[in-house]
Amino acid sequence: MTGWQQKPATALLLLDDGTRLEGHGIGAVGHAAGEVCFNTAMTGYQEILTDPSYAGQIVTFTFPHIGNVGTNDEDIETVNMAALSGVRGCVLRADITNPSNYRAAEKLDVWLKKRNIIGIAGIDTRALTARIREKGMPNGIIGHSPDGYFHEPSMLAELKAFPGLEGLDLAKEVTTAQTYKWDQTSWSRTEGYGKVENPEFHVVAIDYGAKRNILRQLADQGAKVTVVPATATAKDVLSHNPDAIFLSNGPGDPAATGKYAVPTIKALMDTGKPMFGICLGHQLLGLAVGGKTQKMHQGHHGANHPVKDLTTGKVEITSMNHGFAVDTESLPATVKQTHISLFDGSNAGLEVEGKPIFSVQYHPEASPGPHDSHYLFTRFLNLVRAQKGVALQPEQVKAGE
Numbered sequence: 001m002t003g004w005q006q007k008p009a010t011a012l013l014l015l016d017d018g019t020r021l022e023g024h025g026i027g028a029v030g031h032a033a034g035e036v037c038f039n040t041a042m043t044g045y046q047e048i049l050t051d052p053s054y055a056g057q058i059v060t061f062t063f064p065h066i067g068n069v070g071t072n073d074e075d076i077e078t079v080n081m082a083a084l085s086g087v088r089g090c091v092l093r094a095d096i097t098n099p100s101n102y103r104a105a106e107k108l109d110v111w112l113k114k115r116n117i118i119g120i121a122g123i124d125t126r127a128l129t130a131r132i133r134e135k136g137m138p139n140g141i142i143g144h145s146p147d148g149y150f151h152e153p154s155m156l157a158e159l160k161a162f163p164g165l166e167g168l169d170l171a172k173e174v175t176t177a178q179t180y181k182w183d184q185t186s187w188s189r190t191e192g193y194g195k196v197e198n199p200e201f202h203v204v205a206i207d208y209g210a211k212r213n214i215l216r217q218l219a220d221q222g223a224k225v226t227v228v229p230a231t232a233t234a235k236d237v238l239s240h241n242p243d244a245i246f247l248s249n250g251p252g253d254p255a256a257t258g259k260y261a262v263p264t265i266k267a268l269m270d271t272g273k274p275m276f277g278i279c280l281g282h283q284l285l286g287l288a289v290g291g292k293t294q295k296m297h298q299g300h301h302g303a304n305h306p307v308k309d310l311t312t313g314k315v316e317i318t319s320m321n322h323g324f325a326v327d328t329e330s331l332p333a334t335v336k337q338t339h340i341s342l343f344d345g346s347n348a349g350l351e352v353e354g355k356p357i358f359s360v361q362y363h364p365e366a367s368p369g370p371h372d373s374h375y376l377f378t379r380f381l382n383l384v385r386a387q388k389g390v391a392l393q394p395e396q397v398k399a400g401e
Contacts, residue, residue, distance in 0.1 A: 003217030005223075008148030011120035013091060014155060016139045019131070025144035026096060026119035027089075031155055033162035034088030036140040037323065038129045040302035043227075044307050044368020046088075049117060050077040052174035052209030053279060053321050055086025056364065057249035058167055059301075060125050060132070064389040067096035070104025071111040074186075074187065077211040078365060079176065083324075084116060084304065086174050086251060088208075089142035091128065092121040093220075095184040118144045136297045137323065139164055145183025156356035165323060167293055169259070170252030171280065175230035182215045184226040201384050204242035206232055208257060208280045211248030211342040213367035218246065221381040221393075232259055234267035243384045244274040247281025247396070249363065254283035254293045254324055262288045268356060274383035277359030279322055282350070285359045286326035289352060291334050299323035300362075303369035307343040307362055309349070315342065326350065356383040 011025035015036065038060040039048055045066050048059060078085050096108050112119055118141055132138070141159040143150050182205075185194040193216070200222040205215065208230045215234040218225050226240045230250070237245060245268050250257070257280065265288040268275065283293050300320035307318045322339075328337055328347045339349025339360055352359035357379075364373030375395040382392045 010144065010146055010148050012143045012150050012152075012155070013120050013123065014141050014152070014159060015356045016159060017135070017323050020127070021120070021123055023120040023122035026092070026109050026114045026121050026148065027144065028118045029146060030118060030142050031143035031150075031158065032058075032088040032118055032142055033139065033141040033159050034163050035137050035323070036060060036091070036128075036132065037137050037299055037301050038062055038125070038132055039321075040304060041319070042303070044075075044303065046067055046071050046075045046111075047077045047367050049087055049090060049115070050085045051211055051321065052078060052085050053211075053249050053251050055174050055209065056168065057087060057251075058089040058091060058140055060091040060128055062125055062129055063092070064068045064093035064125070065097070066090075066092045066094070067108035067256075068099065070099025070106060071108055072103050072105040074103070074192070077213065079207070079215070079389070086170065087117060089118040089120070091123050091125060091142070092119060093123060093125045095121045097261050108296060110274055118142050120144065125374050132298050137299060147398075166253055167256050168252045169256035171230040171257045171261075174251060176207045176227055177229065178340035179226060179228050182227055183219055184212075184216055185219045186216045193353050196222060196224065201243045201381060202226065202241070203244045203246050203351060204228060204237050204240050205246040205248055206230060206237065206261075206281070208248050208261070208284070210248035211363075211365060211367065213365040214248060214278060217365045217377045221377050221380065223340060230257070232264065234264050237264070238271065242273065243388075244276070244380065247275065247277035247284060247359065249279035249281060249321075251280070254280055254287060258287045265299060269348040269352070269355065272355070274356040274380065274387070275358075276380040278365075279361060279363060282359035283324055284320075285328055286331065286350060290330075290332045291335070292327045292330040293324050296325050299300045300341065300343070303366070305362065307339050307348045308342055309339055311338050316372035318364070318373055319366045320362045322361060356387070366378070
């Protein structure tokens, strides 16, 4: 009788503090460096892994059962279905099981390979999350080798060469290469995705890493959407004669992206057209009005973040995904804080007094997450309705849906 034979580790996660974690490899083969964060959402792993806002990051899922509902083509959040989101890897507690969901078209492991995402399973994600909460988000390198061989010196050299997200402009890596039109509306169980037939408004969205569901929410409001690259100038945007302007989410350091985005946003603010920003768009607007942004200790990544809307006094549960935040103390007197995080009191929204311009730090389109904040898209298009002299739509907080 032979003794116990342990299978060699086929995946490795090395952190910049010397932590070494072994596990079972899934997804693509190879290695990639990135900032290691954690996400507390219990659903929506496919949307998370295709969200361009995660470019440059390795996502640790705190929920253990990732992959149990498989993958499909409907839940991808990158606008270009074939485009890579920029996420560097994923960390799982349990091995991927066979999918059990009527919408499943493919196993997560196969899907990860196709999208060149490296994964490691069998990790104590609770301990890793506790480490991030205590010490902040580390840089790390994730590797997958089916034969269990890793040349760790070269991996450590690549990790050391990774600059981190501070000072890194990643919007240029995930933005659209060319201008395009968008008319798809939200998904329903019986009909799938719809199409806006007779748009009432025209919104130009500046794509710093836009999610599909944001564009769908704009279409739900009766808007035809024209999406332009992150580097578009104010002249480029205004050439489409929009009724309003949207600033999208995206990855990286807002101060780096702001070098070319802020002058454009400042010029657009002077037009008097309604503007709405989400996530990176919110941070860039904060910079454009004279504020500052700062790197967060552990960031906000999940679908259960309580936010208070100071304009209504209501609390909503939101989806968040950001590692930078607007410094409230840096905002000028002409800018009003509209939303705050009830987890840590950080800024979650602002509006420019006397102008139809506002933004939020979180993701009101969710995907994944609760629908509490969908009312913000109504609030945005109501600014257009007010300028056009047409009836406003009621803002309804869809709590609990």
